[in-house]
Amino acid sequence: MTSPSGFNYDSFFSAHAPVSNRGGNRNARYDFAVAYPDPETLPLDGLVDALKTALDREGRDLAYYPVPAGLPSLRQLVADKLQRDRNMTVNVDDIVLTSGSGEGISMIIQALTDPGDVVLTEEFVYLGTLRQIRLFGGDVRGVRCDDQGIIPESLEEIIRAAEGEGKRVKYLYTIPAFQNPMGWTMSLERRRRVLDICRERGVPILEDDCYVDLRFEGEDVTSFHSMDDNGQVLYVGSFSKIVAPGMRLGYMVAPQEVRQRAMSFKGGGGVNQFAALAVEEYLRNNMYDHINEQNDALRAKRDAMLASLGENFGDAAKWVKPEGGLYVWLEMPEGTDLASLQEQSFEEGVGYYNGAMFSPEGRGANCARLCYGHPSPQTNYDGVAELARIFERHGVL
Ligand SMILES: Cc1ncc(COP(=O)(O)O)c(C=O)c1O
Structure with a gap:
């Protein structure tokens, strides 16, 4: 069988060359899935x-x-x-x-x-x-x-x-x-x-x-x-x-x-x-002036996300308060299936990656990684509230 390019490469591929499934990036309205930095503080x-x-x-x-x-x-x-x-x-x-x-x-x-x-x-x-x-x-x-x-x-x-x-x-x-x-x-x-x-x-x-x-x-x-x-x-x-x-x-x-x-x-x-x-x-x-400026922006973004988590998830979930970096790790009660909900949540406007994706053993579908570095503080705040509404609609909160 020939491929769209006209030549069939099937028998030529190395055994070490799986098909890369990296597609183009899609962005949800509130996108906490991928860890981009703050575009405003890039030192162009x-x-x-x-x-x-x-x-x-x-x-x-x-x-x-x-x-x-x-x-x-x-x-x-x-x-x-x-x-x-x-x-x-x-x-x-x-x-x-x-x-x-x-x-x-x-x-x-x-x-x-x-x-x-x-x-x-x-x-x-x-x-x-x-x-x-x-x-x-x-x-x-x-x-x-x-x-x-x-x-x-x-x-x-x-x-x-x-x-x-x-x-x-x-x-x-x-x-x-x-x-x-x-x-x-x-x-x-x-x-x-x-x-x-x-x-x-x-x-x-x-x-x-x-x-x-x-x-x-x-x-x-x-x-x-x-x-x-x-x-x-x-x-x-x-x-x-x-x-x-x-x-x-x-x-x-x-x-x-x-x-x-x-x-x-x-x-x-x-x-x-x-x-x-x-x-x-x-x-x-x-270097250090720039790092300080960037970290001030990140702190505000993290704080907005944590405030919204506190208001919208309360005791229904746990999360670590990071002292830096780009991630909040949300842990819902054992048995909650955030893996099945991931695509639907994306369609409804909030992107996240569920824990099982990061686990060598495929554990942790009750967890989600939320990246706070790219959206503004207000967007982080609103997006977490929206995530809570999605979870409620689908019966996991
Ligand atoms: C823990 C960790 N290591 C390494 C990388 C790779 O980053 P880069 O190749 O851009 O330095 C990333 C990217 O997100 C990461 O999260």
């Missing part, structure tokens, strides 16, 4: 000015391919930032720029995962990572969490269970700050316990810190990476959250032997130098 003018300055200075270098690890001055900025903000002492050469942190995560997953490997994540996890680990055959298992983060006893139990099956755990992927999708930040105590367990059992940690700068309340908690003196923590960060996802810039920090393997999965000759020049020049002069 600042980026244009920065780009002009950087191109005047070193634009002719665009005639060359970038060095594979990416623009050295931006890697230096990352090294300085990690030292200042995350207590991490890393060298410029330990850092590789990537096309968003998503690419770094994918490169590390490919470097570490063989089909059948047991890989641990939090019990609900960022969809991009879940898909990538599965794409490369990983057997993903979710570790139980509460509002302090990973529950150490659950981590020990799940490692023991894998060992009981004659398997070792290949790595633990964690999003300790403003977790996607659950919103909590892992406490220092929990980080210590998790690191101790992983050290004892020889399990590397992939720390995804992409939201850490979006703190608008409370105290910073130091990174896993800073507490590790054993080279056991791999780290990724992103400029998507403090500049814009459309820049497609992030970074990984890893020991040389891991970088070398991971780099073999990087296609396309380094990251976009044009974007890297603009981001480096912009952030060198404006």
